[in-house]
Amino acid sequence: xxxxxxxxxxxxxxxxxxxxxxxxxxxxxxxxxxxxxxxxxxxxxxxxxxxxxxxxxxxxxxxxxxxxxxxxxxxxxxxxxxxxxxxxxxxxxxxxxxxxxxxxxxxxxxxxxxxxxxxxxxxxxxxxxxxxxxxxxxxxxxxxxxxxxxxxxxxxxxxxxxxxxxxxxxxxxxxxxxxxxxxxxxxxxxxxxxxxxxxxxxxxxx
Amino acid sequence: xxxxxxxxxxxxxxxxxxxxxxxxxxxxxxxxxxxxxxxxxxxxxxxxxxxxxxxxxxxxxxxxxxxxxxxxxxxxxxxxxxxxxxxxxxxxxxxxxxxxxxxxxxxxxxxxxxxxxxxxxxxxxxxxxxxxxxxxxxxxxxxxxxxxxxxxxxxxxxxxxxxxxxxxxxxxxxxxxxxxxxxxxxxxxxxxxxxxxxxxxxxxxx
Numbered sequence: 001x002x003x004x005x006x007x008x009x010x011x012x013x014x015x016x017x018x019x020x021x022x023x024x025x026x027x028x029x030x031x032x033x034x035x036x037x038x039x040x041x042x043x044x045x046x047x048x049x050x051x052x053x054x055x056x057x058x059x060x061x062x063x064x065x066x067x068x069x070x071x072x073x074x075x076x077x078x079x080x081x082x083x084x085x086x087x088x089x090x091x092x093x094x095x096x097x098x099x100x101x102x103x104x105x106x107x108x109x110x111x112x113x114x115x116x117x118x119x120x121x122x123x124x125x126x127x128x129x130x131x132x133x134x135x136x137x138x139x140x141x142x143x144x145x146x147x148x149x150x151x152x153x154x155x156x157x158x159x160x161x162x163x164x165x166x167x168x169x170x171x172x173x174x175x176x177x178x179x180x181x182x183x184x185x186x187x188x189x190x191x192x193x194x195x196x197x198x199x200x201x202x203x204x205x206x
Numbered sequence: 207x208x209x210x211x212x213x214x215x216x217x218x219x220x221x222x223x224x225x226x227x228x229x230x231x232x233x234x235x236x237x238x239x240x241x242x243x244x245x246x247x248x249x250x251x252x253x254x255x256x257x258x259x260x261x262x263x264x265x266x267x268x269x270x271x272x273x274x275x276x277x278x279x280x281x282x283x284x285x286x287x288x289x290x291x292x293x294x295x296x297x298x299x300x301x302x303x304x305x306x307x308x309x310x311x312x313x314x315x316x317x318x319x320x321x322x323x324x325x326x327x328x329x330x331x332x333x334x335x336x337x338x339x340x341x342x343x344x345x346x347x348x349x350x351x352x353x354x355x356x357x358x359x360x361x362x363x364x365x366x367x368x369x370x371x372x373x374x375x376x377x378x379x380x381x382x383x384x385x386x387x388x389x390x391x392x393x394x395x396x397x398x399x400x401x402x403x404x405x406x407x408x409x410x411x412x
Contacts, residue, residue, distance in 0.1 A: 002302055004295060005272045011257040014250040018235045027296065029224045033258060034270075041258035044220040045251030051217040052239060052247035064240075066211045089210060090233065096208055 001027075060131070062107040062124045064089045072096075072105060079103045081138040085128065085157065087111055087150070091143060103141070106131065111149040112156055120156055129160050142170040172197075207233075266337070268313040268330045270295045278302075278311060285309045287344040291334065291363065293317055293356070297349060309347070312337065317355040318362055326362055335366050348376040378403075 003009035015026035058070035082103025108123045144150035174192035209215035221232035264276035288309025314329045350356035380398035
């Protein structure tokens with residue numbers, strides 16, 4: 001692509017570093033900004049650099065936070081005996097949206113994935129183990145994606161917990177609410193039969 | 207969506223103002239920036255605000271430019287008797303990429319579209335008419351998209367030119383090179399027969 005301006009070229013180059021944004025999309029976005037009032041661009045670039053400069057991670061759960069301790073960890077009404085282990089902050093947001101969970105979280109920052117060069121030391125696993133050993137935690141809930149990396153990470157953490165005597169659980173995997181049974185994949189359907197729950201329990205969350 | 211941080215929420219809100227970027231995509235992009243070294247965010251926000259502050263429009267053709275006059279208008283080797291009328295700078299880039307055109311351009315900044323509230327006064331049409339009246343232009347080439355708005359804009363400009371005596375042309379519309387005839391739409395195929403060209407001419411650009 002030949003650009004009529006170095007300034008435009010640089011903006012497109014930086015924009016297209018973002019995941020899923022190619023050169024053409026970047027050009028479209030940048031030209032859109034040029035058609036908008038200048039404040040729009042000022043707001044966008046300030047919001048991005050402010051976020052990058054000032055945003056912190058909660059020193060307890062490693063969730064994104066504006067303060068030393070995030071709102072969830074600082075909330076006295078939450079159940080401090082429960083920790084839900086998740087991969088990233090989007091999972092925290094998703095679980096919070098359900099309104100079904102009142103415990104705390106622990107954000108790992110990823111999954112163990114040797115292919116992507118991510119080992120246990122890049123994640124917040126040792127901080128989690130410390131939290132379990134020093135704290136009032138009774139149960140750890142694994143809520144990672146049901147992939148090979150997720151399962152590996154769960155198992156690694158499970159092993160690290162050793163003889164702490166904490167109870168562990170994993171979120172239920174089964175047929176999604178509203179799904180037609182005939183379209184479910186065999187693995188999910190098979191597990192949902194093996195891991196069936198008492199009928200009265202199956203009504204929870206309705 | 208409930209955000210754990212106001213800084214994050216603001217960044218996502220600004221990002222999702224861009225066309226085609228929803229809240230979820232914006233969150234994904236912003237979290238990507240957080241995982242990258244801080245310089246990446248600095249480079250991106252500086253590139254955007256620099257572009258918005260310093261970028262100019264060529265005072266002749268209204269193409270994007272780093273200077274008062276763009277590189278194309280300033281290039282003495284270009285044919286000053288030809289002006290190709292286009293909608294926006296992406297069209298200039300596309301035509302330049304072909305390497306088949308050595309004249310000048312005029313960037314309208316859009317098409318006449320009453321539905322979107324865009325009338326002739328929001329475009330650079332009067333500047334184009336001035337350019338034709340005062341200049342050395344012999345031929346105007348309409349290269350707008352073959353849509354109703356494009357055709358309306360062409361016709362409006364054609365009428366504005368009045369008795370300037372300038373010759374006008376439109377880019378050829380027909381079957382794309384490499385396309386199978388049987389898959390072409392009827393309007394395009396019909397026009398390509400009515401507007402057929404002498405065989406020797408059809409070899410140009412090969």
